[in-house]
Amino acid sequence: MIKVWTASEISLRQVRTRLDLIEPSLAIWSGFNYPFIWCGLECLKEHNCVSLLYNSTEMSCKLFRVIYNEDKDGDDTVKYYILDRGRTRWVPESCKDVATCSGTTTDGEYWIYPQATNRKRVKIFCNNMSSDPLEYITLRNTNSFNEHDKSNWPIMWQQCQSSYIPPLKRADFQKVGIQIQTMEVNGLDFTFALLTGTPTISYGEIRDCNGESFRSPCPHFARATINTKGTGLVIDPSLTWGVIKGHYPEIRNFQKSTDDSEISFTCAGWCARCGPASGPIIFQYQLRMHKP
Template sequence: MIRMTTFFVFLFISFRGLHLKTVSLGFRLIKTKLDFVEPAMTIWSGNSSDLMRCGVECAKEQYCVSLLYDKTTGSCKLFSVVFDSDESGNIDYWILNQESTRWVPKSCQELASCSGITTDGEYWIYPTATNGRRTKIYCHKLAFAPLHYVTLKYPNRFIQHDKSNLINGLECLSDFKGPLNSLDFSKVRIQIENMEVIGSDYAFASLNGSPTIQYGQALDCNGQAFRHPCPHFGNATIDVRETGLALDPTMVFGLITSYSAEIRDFTRSDDGTRISFSCAGWCAICGPTPGPIRFQRSKEFISVADGQAVVCNR
């Protein structure tokens, strides 16, 4: 096993015999888990000459930022992404140092600036707020003022039962005057600097009626919470499975505005990817208190193929 923690590769590239460009790549050894890199990937086991050879191959490849050595085939595995690292992992895995001439973008703005890409889509970003861990982000309006979104794979629906749904102005009825205002999000916007959700952005939301609530909220006006029986129709479903993200476990959900109200039937999955609840009041808004919702990186493995990798050069 290699005992060094860093190594550098300097490669001189000629252009038409007229100029020379120096590519400086410094590699740092980290530990990661086998399934964070690639299924069935062989654990690094080689000598220093093998490692240096891999570094030279990486330097020649324009978009290489990390590498492994495959013992069974004697070949180098080069990657255009930095996989999730874990100090308790069991694989020796090499990624670029900060001193290298190549780097990976921390935001959609950096991605657009360093690459000139103007096509919106799913990209691998390495935000400071996730400790530089690989995060799949939908970059929107790349040609103008890039915005950051998370693409949702499962229904994220938020329902508002307000006074317009009352029949003859009466509370605690088992029926309502439809339709209920609702929001269905296919993507949710975030602030990349802190992974906070901008719940009032409806660019990728389907609106039924004219809801006034935001992502993560529910509203109910069917009756005072202490009255029984009294059905309530405002509810919320947050589901970020298969995004590589989870909900910050320190977030508290409760009453945002209320009159004789309470949050009910609150559930949070063990892995932090799902939250659901209903709201009871006359009238009441339930949701994160204080908001906004915050995401954090989960331990879920997301395939490299799910996003486009972009490597920047100084």
Template sequence: MAIWSGHFPRRSYCASKCSQEPDCVSLLYNMANGSCDLFNVIYDSDDRGDVDYYWVLEDRGSRWVPESCLAVSNCSGITTDGEYWVYPIVTNRRRTKIYCHNLATEPSHFITLKYPNIFVRHDITNWIIQGQECQSAIRLPLKKAEFLKVKLQIKSMVVNGTDNTFTSLTGSKPIQYGYAHDCNGKHYTNPCIHFGTATIDTRGTGLIVDLTV
């Protein structure tokens, strides 16, 4: 299936042009000025994710939605990495904004994090006396990982926290998503200062962390 797209200043033009194309779908419609953009396959959205609900149309009647990045690639021929709407089976086909990575080879799925997701490790290199809790120093810079995107297993929507493809690291040892460490003692037994922190923020992604995890 070849990619076809076009911008039209009026809705009537959209209808006329769409009737001339074998397959088309109005992906973007501007209610303010009545213009629209037509596409015959899924297309990546802008950076803000402002894309309306859509179907992919084939053979003038059959319609489908992709459940994974692999489906996006196989069914549309798109090989450009970027943000796409997919409809995972595990979410009962609710649309989810996914960053498709390596579309041309082995597609994988990431969620783009719009706010800082940072995990800090305050490890034993900060001990003043080995094994002595509440007696550690802070030797900067602390080991840190900031995740710009986090990998997902699309069939289960479970995070793969060990993937650091889109991670900014301070220190040589990777830090897993969702994990922090502090050598100054357990936070619930010692009234001492702690420097290891974990910040998880999924605002703007349309997803939340399961509270039972």
């Protein structure tokens, strides 16, 4: 049950949320040795205060101009209070909002509420916060894409060679850049990618130049591995994967997990580029999977 405390002009609605959902850096005021009612009065005095976190053991008070999502089902929930005085809810929709609201210049992970996810919270890595903030998704598992081209041919212009001259050009992404307004991937942003050589492919693309797809036997060396587990996001399930361009090209061995978080495929052609065929890569909010 949600309780309401009222004292003078203060009306505080108690809800529960997880402590890890609250960003301490966004506190507009904090103090210690404050009784709960004084904490509420401080919030009322602060023009931008819409919520507060109170620790009765420490008698500590933190005030926020952000209203965080409720979470009643988490294992480690805390009491959290929302000031009811007719304020419009405000949440940061971008890293620039976080920087403007809190004054922080520290790069790191923050909860963002993009319009593209209907303001469902998403953990975003904010980079370059001291000047022009940019948004990235931190990938818990490296996402890898490689490129086989004529520089890898042991014999020039011979198709279906059984081996290649290493290394293959490669991009291993630890974070991927996005346009926060649309959640579209900036596939050529290699800020947080480990590069082998100078690949011409972007996030989600691979390229193979070992032989026309109808030839057999004919090995192909281009492979894509996408894994968004743990990010709360998946690539738009309606996106079609296939051939982008090439001579006698074909996408092969395409696999996608039932929860859409894992995708892998290979590519064949002379030369062939495979990847997102129906449009750009756009991240979507992943609905929580219910345990059986």
